[in-house]
Each structure stands twice: as C-alpha cells, then as structure tokens.
Amino acid sequence: MPEQLAYTIEVFLNGLMAGVLYALVALGFVLIYKASGIFNYAQGVMALFAAMTLVGIQNGQVPFAHLINAIFGTDVHKFGWTVHSFLAILLTVIVMIALAWAVQKFVFKHLVGQEPIILFMATIGLAYFLEGVADLMWGSELKALNVCAADGVCLPQGLNMWIDETTFNAFGYGFFIDNLDIVASIVAAILVIGLVMFAQYTKQGRAMRAVADDHQAALSVGVSLNFIWVLVWSLAGFVALVAGIMWGAKSGVQFSLSLIALKALPVLMLGGFTSIPGAIVGGLIIGVGEKLFEFLIGAPFLGGATENWFAYMLALLFLVFRPQGLFGEKIIERV
Amino acid sequence: MLDDTDTAAVQVDNVLEVNNIEVIYNHVILVLKGVSLNVPKGGITALLGGNGAGKTTTLKAISGLLASERGEVTKGSIKYRGEPIHHADPAETVKKGVVQVMEGRHCFEHLTIEENLLTGAYTRSDGTAAINADLEMVYDYFPRLKERRRSQAGYTSGGEQQMCAVGRALMSKPETILLDEPSMGLAPQLVEQIFEIVKSINEEQGVTFLLAEQNTNVALRFAHYGYILESGRVVMDGPAKDLRENQDVKEFYLGLSDEGRKSYRDVRSYRRRKRWLS
Numbered sequence: 001m002p003e004q005l006a007y008t009i010e011v012f013l014n015g016l017m018a019g020v021l022y023a024l025v026a027l028g029f030v031l032i033y034k035a036s037g038i039f040n041y042a043q044g045v046m047a048l049f050a051a052m053t054l055v056g057i058q059n060g061q062v063p064f065a066h067l068i069n070a071i072f073g074t075d076v077h078k079f080g081w082t083v084h085s086f087l088a089i090l091l092t093v094i095v096m097i098a099l100a101w102a103v104q105k106f107v108f109k110h111l112v113g114q115e116p117i118i119l120f121m122a123t124i125g126l127a128y129f130l131e132g133v134a135d136l137m138w139g140s141e142l143k144a145l146n147v148c149a150a151d152g153v154c155l156p157q158g159l160n161m162w163i164d165e166t167t168f169n170a171f172g173y174g175f176f177i178d179n180l181d182i183v184a185s186i187v188a189a190i191l192v193i194g195l196v197m198f199a200q201y202t203k204q205g206r207a208m209r210a211v212a213d214d215h216q217a218a219l220s221v222g223v224s225l226n227f228i229w230v231l232v233w234s235l236a237g238f239v240a241l242v243a244g245i246m247w248g249a250k251s252g253v254q255f256s257l258s259l260i261a262l263k264a265l266p267v268l269m270l271g272g273f274t275s276i277p278g279a280i281v282g283g284l285i286i287g288v289g290e291k292l293f294e295f296l297i298g299a300p301f302l303g304g305a306t307e308n309w310f311a312y313m314l315a316l317l318f319l320v321f322r323p324q325g326l327f328g329e330k331i332i333e334r335v
Numbered sequence: 336m337l338d339d340t341d342t343a344a345v346q347v348d349n350v351l352e353v354n355n356i357e358v359i360y361n362h363v364i365l366v367l368k369g370v371s372l373n374v375p376k377g378g379i380t381a382l383l384g385g386n387g388a389g390k391t392t393t394l395k396a397i398s399g400l401l402a403s404e405r406g407e408v409t410k411g412s413i414k415y416r417g418e419p420i421h422h423a424d425p426a427e428t429v430k431k432g433v434v435q436v437m438e439g440r441h442c443f444e445h446l447t448i449e450e451n452l453l454t455g456a457y458t459r460s461d462g463t464a465a466i467n468a469d470l471e472m473v474y475d476y477f478p479r480l481k482e483r484r485r486s487q488a489g490y491t492s493g494g495e496q497q498m499c500a501v502g503r504a505l506m507s508k509p510e511t512i513l514l515d516e517p518s519m520g521l522a523p524q525l526v527e528q529i530f531e532i533v534k535s536i537n538e539e540q541g542v543t544f545l546l547a548e549q550n551t552n553v554a555l556r557f558a559h560y561g562y563i564l565e566s567g568r569v570v571m572d573g574p575a576k577d578l579r580e581n582q583d584v585k586e587f588y589l590g591l592s593d594e595g596r597k598s599y600r601d602v603r604s605y606r607r608r609k610r611w612l613s
Contacts, residue, residue, distance in 0.1 A: 213446065220441070
C-alpha cells in the first residue's frame with residue numbers, strides 16, 4: 001500500500017473521530033432548538049459545567065469552597081473522600097436536571113412568546129452566568145478528568161495497539177487510532193440511537209416533536225410546555241455531560257472547553273438545526289473535511305493552520321447554496 | 336333536538352358560563368368588552384360575527400390559550416361546572432374536559448395523522464387499550480383519516496387537516512369541544528360534511544360544542560343556540576331558529592333582504608359604478 005494513501009486513510013479516520021466529538025456538542029443544540037426554537041449559546045458552557053461538576057464530585061471537592069472560606073474564615077477544600085465514578089455521573093445528571101428546571105423556571109418561563117432574538121440574548125446571559133457559577137463552585141484551575149479513577153472505572157486512552165498491529169500485518173502500515181476516540185464514537189452512536197428511539201416511539205417523545213411543530217396546538221391538546229422544555233433542557237444537559245467527559249478526557253477540564261460551542265456552529269449549518277442525524281453527519285463531515293483539507297491542501301500549499309477556519313468556510317458555502325442544511329426539515333407549506 | 340324539555344334544561348344545566356369577561360392583549364389592546372354567554376350541556380352553541388368580533392379570543396379565554404399570546408382576562412369570570420377556569424393552565428382545562436380546536440387547524444405537520452391523533456390523548460391516563468378504542472372511534476367518524484394514517488399531516492389536504500384537528504380533540508375524551516372556524520378555507524361540500532360529523536359526534540357521544548363561525552348560514556342550521564358578537568360585545572342571542580328568522584341577522588349575516596336574496600353581482604356592479612364616477 002502506498003505510503004501517501006495510507007496516511008490519507010489514517011487522517012480520514014482521525015477526522016471521523018474528531019467529528020464525533022463535534023457532533024456530540026451539536027446534538028445538544030439541536031435538541032433545544034427543535035423543541036423550543038431557542039438557539040442555546042450556553043450549550044458549550046453546559047458541557048464545561050457538567051464536566052467540572054463531575055470532576056468536583058469525583059474528587060470530593062466542597063462546592064463553593066472559596067466562597068465559604070472567604071465568608072466564614074474557614075479553610076475547607078475537600079470532604080476527604082472520593083466518589084465512585086458511576087455514582088458521580090449519576091449525581092452530575094441530577095445536577096444537570098436541576099439546572100434545566102431552574103433555567104426553565106427562572107428564565108424561559110417568563111419569556112414565552114418573545115422574539116427569537118430575545119431568547120438568544122437570554123442564552124448568552126445564561127452562558128456567562130453559568131461560567132461564573134462553575135468557577136465559583138469548583139474553582140478555576142485546570143483539572144484532569146480522572147481517566148482511571150481509584151475505583152477502576154477507566155476511560156481507555158492512548159494508542160489502540162490492536163488496530164495498530166492488525167493493520168500493520170494487513171497493509172504493512174499500522175494506523176494510529178486513539179482508544180478514547182473509539183469509545184467516544186460508540187457512546188455517541190448509542191446516544192443518537194437512544195434519542196431517536198425516544199423521540200419516535202414514546203409518548204413524551206411524540207409530545208416533544210409536537211411542541212417542536214406547533215407550540216400553540218400542543219398547548220391546546222394539553223401538553224405542558226413547561227414540562228417538555230424542562231425535559232429537552234435535561235436531555236441537552238445530559239448530552240453536554242457526555243460531550244464534557246469526552247472532551248475533558250482529551251484535553252483536560254478547563255474553561256476553553258466552553259469554546260467548543262463555536263465549533264458546533266458550522267456543524268449545525270451543515271447538518272441543519274433541526275435534525276439529530278444531521279448533527280452527526282455534519283460533525284463527521286466537518287471533522288473529516290478539516291483534517292483532510294489540512295493534510296492534502298492546507299499544509300503543503302497554504303502554510304497550514306487551515307483547521308481553524310475550514311469549518312466556517314464550509315458553513316458559509318452551505319449557507320449560500322442550502323440554507324436549511326443537509327438534513328434540515330423541509331418547510332412544509334400549504335396555502 | 337332542542338324541544339321544550341331541552342329549553343327548560345338550558346336554564347339549569349349550563350356546563351360552561353362566561354360572565355362578563357374583558358380581555359386585554361399585551362396590556363393595552365382591549366379586545367373583549369364584557370362578553371357573557373352560557374353553554375348548555377350536550378348542545379351545539381354557535382358564536383357568530385365578522386372578522387375581529389372577538390370569537391376566537393372568547394374561545395381562547397375559555398381554553399386558557401390566551402396566556403401564551405400575551406393576552407389576559409382582566410375582568411369577569413369563566414366557570415366550567417361551577418369552577419373558575421379563566422386563570423387555569425391549558426393542560427388543566429383539557430384535563431377538566433374542555434379542549435379547543437384552533438382556527439386554521441394547526442396539525443402537527445411533521446407528525447403522521449395517527450401520531451397527531453395519539454398526541455391528542457396526551458393528558459389521558461386510562462391505558463393504551465382505551466386510547467386505541469377511541470382511535471378506532473375517530474377512524475369510524477373520519478374514514479378518510481384511516482386511509483391517510485401514515486402520511487405526514489403537513490402533506491394532507493385542508494379538509495383532512497380539519498378532520499385531523501377535530502379527531503385529535505376527540506382523542507382527549509372531552510366533554511366540551513371549542514371549535515374555531517371549522518369551515519375556514521374549505522369547499523362548501525366539505526363544510527357540510529364536517530358539520531354533519533360534528534352533529535353526529537354531538538348526538539352520539541354527547542359532546543358539547545361551542546362553535547365560532549363566520550359562515551352564519553351553516554352554523555345556524557346545525558346549532559341549537561347562537562350568540563352574535565360585534566367588536567367585542569354580544570349584540571344578540573337566541574335559539575338558532577329565531578336568529579335564522581330575525582330580519583337583521585338575515586340582512587347582515589345571511590345576505591337576504593325583503594326583496595329576496597341579494598346577488599353578489601348587484602353589489603359588485605354598484606361598487607363599479609361608484610368607481611366610474613369618482
């Protein structure tokens with residue numbers, strides 16, 4: 001197998017894996033946008049918040065430690081225990097549901113029927129508020145997500161030796177693929193299948209789609225918008241947690257995590273704001289596209305660093321030629 | 336159906352009482368200026384009037400949908416079986432047995448017809464078997480829906496969407512259906528058909544209807560009692576038969592006068608002449 005082709009395939013595969021992570025973030029946007037027409041700028045911060053909460057709980061950190069110490073003159077930082085990873089994940093899910101409830105209760109309930117731009121502004125406010133809360137609650141230092149906590153729950157990391165060896169034996173060239181990326185892909189696939197099944201085949205899922213189609217009509221048949229919106233914000237919170245874990249394991253839990261929201265934007269433009277499969281396919285296209293472009297064209301001819309802008313260029317092209325995205329819902333219009 | 340015994344029943348058995356309500360949108364726009372009406376149990380009551388008379392607003396005030404449009408009942412009361420409902424959440428009102436079919440049908444476009452109908456049963460907790468039985472009942476009234484059950488509602492015709500909207504309301508097992516402008520945008524034949532079905536639902540299932548309609552002619556033929564609204568006030572009410580024979584109603588709403596039916600052509604030529612002169 002020629003060297004160049006092997007490299008290209010490897011870049012392609014790595015692109016796919018990176019794309020899965022973009023898709024995970026985009027998924028959270030889609031859920032909320034579909035059900036309530038709100039473009040949730042805070043989705044990235046929610047991923048950050050979820051990841052920080054998870055790490056904080058795992059390490060037995062005292063929430064708001066700095067605040068408590070400053071007020072009471074105490075010096076507490078840790079409870080002195082560590083929490084089992086699964087329990088910590090469960091607790092974080094509960095925190096995210098509480099967050100969803102609070103967001104609905106204190107913000108969006110009062111903005112029903114307002115212009116989309118006002119709802120969008122509210123999510124910007126929410127993003128900064130949440131970032132502040134995360135900082136206050138868990139501190140601002142970079143944390144490593146315990147990829148292999150004391151309790152033996154491991155997120156596998158590092159090179160997958162099996163793929164390396166097998167492909168080496170088969171093609172004479174070993175592919176480098178990170179174990180974490182493989183796990184992320186599997187988790188994302190399960191998540192997407194689960195969400196689609198939920199939306200298609202359950203009563204609440206059907207109500208969720210009904211709300212997405214027509215708020216007023218859903219209200220008129222007795223669907224509680226409040227409940228449905230808390231539900232989608234909870235789901236988005238859960239997706240944010242998964243994204244936060246994957247990104248956090250890859251690059252550490254730090255505040256720049258909230259910026260991955262910006263990377264999800266072109267993914268959404270490609271896939272369509274209202275399509276769950278679209279978010280996945282969009283993520284993969286962006287992931288593969290930017291890696292391949294960098295490898296084949298960017299690095300040799302343009303001096304590299306094309307990964308930063310390639311996704312946005314692609315999104316721009318899509319906005320011109322197919323504004324509803326690849327999988328965006330066709331606007332059914334009858335007169 | 337409304338014979339002497341029923342007229343007596345009207346006085347005692349009002350399932351829905353709207354008492355002098357005033358509705359304001361966005362804190363400034365006064366839409367209803369004191370509307371009162373009674374809906375007798377098991378009857379079809381028509382709410383008539385032109386555009387902007389306040390028919391839809393009255394229905395939305397009852398169902399509780401006003402709040403999501405930034406409207407609010409500022410005076411008066413709405414009682415369903417004696418309980419005030421004018422500040423209730425729409426979901427609560429549906430659970431009490433009052434459901435609204437909105438003007439312009441409002442089907443869930445991307446859901447199939449069957450999913451639309453099932454969403455109508457959202458508030459019910461009496462089990463899948465009961466819900467499926469009602470689904471069959473709706474299909475019996477609207478065989479057309481059964482044929483289109485797998486189609487996305489957005490791709491069905493206007494008549495089918497209207498049927499879907501009524502069927503969806505039926506799925507909540509309501510006692511009272513607030514039906515807003517069922518004739519809108521439908522061919523006269525289809526309007527007749529929909530009203531026939533409404534009538535048989537009323538007679539066979541004992542569902543009470545409050546019907547807002549611009550098509551006075553059809554509405555008064557099928558309703559038992561009517562209220563006429565003009566710019567946010569009730570200007571006239573009475574048994575449908577009396578309204579049908581009332582001189583003013585005939586002239587203003589049915590297009591009839593002493594000289595018989597006024598032709599649309601006369602009206603138009605009159606207008607044209609006027610334009611020629613000016």
